[in-house]
Structures are given as structure tokens and as C-alpha cells.
Amino acid sequence: KWAAAGSHSLHLFFESTAHKTYHRPYRSIQRQPATMPKNKRIRRSDPTAASSAPYSLSDKSSSNNNDASSSRNKPEGASNLVAPNTSLGQHFLKNPAVVTAIVAKAGLKSTDTVLEIGPGTGNMTIPLLQQSKNVVAIEYDTRMVREVLKRVEGTSSERKLKVIQGDAIKTRFPFFDVCVANVPYQISSALVFKLLSHRPMFRCAVMMFQEEFALRLTARPGEALYCRLSVNCQLLAKVDQLMKVGRNNFRPPPKVESRVVRIELRNPPPPVNFTEWDGMIRLIFNRKNKTLRSVLLTKPTIKMLNENMRTQRALNNSNNNNMADDDEEKEKGADEIIEEVVAMEQWKDKRANKLDLDDFLALLAEFNKRGVHFA
Numbered sequence: 001k002w003a004a005a006g007s008h009s010l011h012l013f014f015e016s017t018a019h020k021t022y023h024r025p026y027r028s029i030q031r032q033p034a035t036m037p038k039n040k041r042i043r044r045s046d047p048t049a050a051s052s053a054p055y056s057l058s059d060k061s062s063s064n065n066n067d068a069s070s071s072r073n074k075p076e077g078a079s080n081l082v083a084p085n086t087s088l089g090q091h092f093l094k095n096p097a098v099v100t101a102i103v104a105k106a107g108l109k110s111t112d113t114v115l116e117i118g119p120g121t122g123n124m125t126i127p128l129l130q131q132s133k134n135v136v137a138i139e140y141d142t143r144m145v146r147e148v149l150k151r152v153e154g155t156s157s158e159r160k161l162k163v164i165q166g167d168a169i170k171t172r173f174p175f176f177d178v179c180v181a182n183v184p185y186q187i188s189s190a191l192v193f194k195l196l197s198h199r200p201m202f203r204c205a206v207m208m209f210q211e212e213f214a215l216r217l218t219a220r221p222g223e224a225l226y227c228r229l230s231v232n233c234q235l236l237a238k239v240d241q242l243m244k245v246g247r248n249n250f251r252p253p254p255k256v257e258s259r260v261v262r263i264e265l266r267n268p269p270p271p272v273n274f275t276e277w278d279g280m281i282r283l284i285f286n287r288k289n290k291t292l293r294s295v296l297l298t299k300p301t302i303k304m305l306n307e308n309m310r311t312q313r314a315l316n317n318s319n320n321n322n323m324a325d326d327d328e329e330k331e332k333g334a335d336e337i338i339e340e341v342v343a344m345e346q347w348k349d350k351r352a353n354k355l356d357l358d359d360f361l362a363l364l365a366e367f368n369k370r371g372v373h374f375a
Contacts, residue, residue: 082121082147084252088140089184092120093208095249102260103127105242106180106206115176115202117168117191118184122148128180129157136176137161138168173198179205185254188213189229195263196236197274205263208245214259215241221356228285232278235357238264272361279374280364288352292363293342295352297335305334308373337370 084090093099102124108114108131119125119137125148128135139145145165152158164171169190179202183191188209195205209217212225217239219225233239245258287295295301313331341347347363355363367374 082143084120085141085143089186090118090120090141090144091182091250091252091254093123093182093245093249094251096123098245098249099124099127101243102180102206102208103131105260105262106178106204108132108178112177112203113175115173115179115181117179117181119148119163120144120182122151124180124182125161126151126157129160132160132178134160134162136164136174138164138166138171138173140165140167169194175200177203179207181205182208185210185213185256192217192229192233192263196233196265201265201267203264206242206260207263208258208260210254211244211257211259214261217261217263221354226353227288228278228281231281231285231357231360233263235270235272235277236266236274238266240264270361272364273375276368276373276375277360277364280367281360283374284352284360291342291349291351292347293338293349296338296342302333302335302338305338305372305374308375309334309371312371312373331371334372337367337372341366341370 084092106114108128110131110133112132114128114132114135116125116128116135116137119139121144125135125137129152137148139148142165145163149161149163152161169187173194179195181191195202216225216227216229217233218241219227219230240262242260242262245260247253247255247257250258283301284292284295309331341363344366346359350359364374
């Protein structure tokens with residue numbers, strides 16, 4: 001019955017519409033791009049997004065778990081690098097080949113005590129411990145103290161390492177045979193002078209400096225880098241240039257290149273009063289391109305030298321109370337003595353940047369013989 005009724009209704013429909021014609025009017029339809037309502041859009045940053053989003057919550061949780069597991073599998077120290085403090089001059093040497101070369105240049109013995117200044121994270125400390133009896137490290141940054149101690153914790157080298165926290169310039173150095181250091185550039189000059197005056201004498205020091213500073217240590221008369229540092233260092237020690245180290249071997253890279261030098265103290269030291277020697281060298285190199293006469297015959301210099309002469313005379317006459325006061329008035333002043341000395345053929349019209357060690361030693365001896373002292 002249902003099928004008959006259905007067919008009968010379809011027959012009536014077609015019969016009633018057979019004589020009708022349908023015309024669809026033309027309309028210009030401009031299709032708009034399909035947009036999704038704002039409330040139904042899925043955003044990547046939305047933590048409640050559906051699983052069809054590119055980064056769903058389930059995917060994020062799984063990726064976080066994978067990251068956590070991978071970080072646990074990383075070797076110790078690789079995922080937790082200590083940030084260097086560049087205000088302290090920290091530039092960590094990261095190239096193991098350079099570290100190996102520096103340690104080899106030191107020529108360590110199994111009985112040596114090594115002084116390391118600025119161990120940092122301990123990249124050089126470990127090989128030093130392996131080739132020496134013990135290592136004494138001086139580190140200013142407390143973070144680095146903890147880091148280098150952590151490197152040897154639980155190992156056979158732990159008892160061989162002693163770390164002193166403090167300023168290397170103000171800290172009294174212990175006994176050592178060899179000094180090895182990647183020196184912060186701002187303390188280079190003060191550290192070199194401290195090592196030159198250190199007693200008892202050490203065998204050698206292998207140190208890394210800024211390239212220009214390292215070249216000053218070995219500069220010769222007439223060169224642009226020849227200075228007070230050059231003269232003092234070459235008087236008391238023998239300095240050799242060992243190797244050049246590019247800036248990309250450090251983390252972070254410094255703005256300048258570096259050099260490694262070896263310093264060996266002269267034994268026995270030269271027979272000279274270093275305080276007075278340095279007083280004269282400092283004064284002369286204050287204007288190294290001027291003649292000795294122009295540098296020494298200034299009012300402040302003459303005043304200082306006259307005061308030194310009076311002090312020396314008082315010390316020399318302290319055991320002789322019979323000398324008359326007018327005898328002291330007959331003594332020449334510093335300006336007259338300077339005129340006589342610089343007029344000599346050996347130093348006439350000479351400049352500090354052209355004089356060598358022998359010239360400076362002879363000049364100091366001539367002044368001292370005439371009663372002029374620079375300290």
C-alpha cells in the first residue's frame with residue numbers, strides 16, 4: 001500500500017508540472033573566502049586547542065617529556081655552561097688543542113708545584129693536575145671556585161688541588177715552581193711586576209696575554225712598543241714568545257688576539273737597586289720621545305731630585321756631626337748635575353726610546369756617583 005500510494009503521488013506531481021516551465025534569473029555571485037567564526041578558531045598558543053591543531057596539548061606534553069629525558073642523558077656540564085663575567089676579564093679558553101700546547105710549553109715535572117691564576121671552569125686545571133705534584137689556583141670569582149672544585153670532586157686529583165679565593169694582585173703567593181695562567185687583561189702589568197719581584201725564585205711562568213702587551217715584553221729600542229715595561233722586564237727576566245692564539249678560541253671571543261709567553265727570571269738578579277732603577281725609568285719614559293735633558297730639567301723633577309739629595313746627605317752625615325753647614329751649601333744642585341751628565345757625549349741629545357739596558361745602567365751609575373738618587 002505504501003509503495004502504491006507513493007507512486008500515485010509522484011504521478012500526480014509530474015502530471016501537474018508537465019506544462020510549467022521554470023526560468024532561473026541570472027545573478028552575479030561573488031564568492032567570498034570562507035572564514036571561521038572567531039569563537040571557533042583554533043590558535044596555536046591556546047592550551048585548550050583541539051587535537052587537530054598543529055601543536056596540541058597532548059603533543060606538547062609528550063615533547064616536554066622527551067626534552068626532559070634527553071636533558072637527563074646529556075653529559076654533565078654540557079647543558080649547564082657557566083656564563084663568563086666579562087667585567088672581570090673572563091674569557092674561557094675552549095680549544096683543548098691550545099690548552100694541551102700551553103701545558104706542554106710549561107715543561108712540568110711530576111714533582112712540581114704549579115700556581116694557576118684564574119682557573120675559570122678548570123679547563124687547564126685538569127691537565128695541570130695530571131702532570132704535576134699539586135696545583136694551587138687563585139680565583140677571584142666565587143662561582144668559578146665552586147665550578148673548578150666540582151670538576152675534581154670524587155676523583156684522585158681532588159687532594160692535589162688547593163683553591164684560594166681572592167684577588168691575585170693582593171694575595172700573597174705561596175711557594176711554586178711553575179706559574180701557568182690565562183691572565184685577565186686588566187691585571188697583566190701588575191701581575192708581571194709582582195712575579196718579577198717574587199721570592200723565592202720560580203723556574204718559569206707560561207702566561208697568556210693580550211697580543212700588544214705580550215709584544216711589549218720583548219720590544220727592542222727603536223720599536224714603537226718599546227716602553228718602561230720592556231726595560232724592566234728584560235732587566236730581570238728572559239722573555240720568549242711561544243705562540244699566537246686567535247680570538248675564536250675563547251668563550252666569549254675577546255676583541256683582540258692573544259699570545260703566550262714564557263718568563264724566566266735571571267738568576268742571579270742584576271746588582272741594582274730596583275726601586276731606584278724603576279724611579280729613573282718611570283721618569284724618563286714619561287716622555288720617551290723627548291731628549292733626556294728635556295725630560296729631566298723640569299721644575300717638578302728638579303724639586304724631587306733635590307729633596308732626595310738632601311735626604312741622602314742627611315743619612316750620610318748622621319754619623320759625622322762635625323761637618324759645617326756652609327760645606328753643605330757648596331754642594332751642587334740637581335739641575336747643575338743633570339746639565340753635566342746629559343752634556344756627556346754618551347747621552348748628548350739621546351732619547352729614552354733609543355737607549356738599551358746597558359745605557360740605562362750606565363746612566364743610573366753616573367747619577368748615583370754624583371749624588372743624585374731617584375728614590
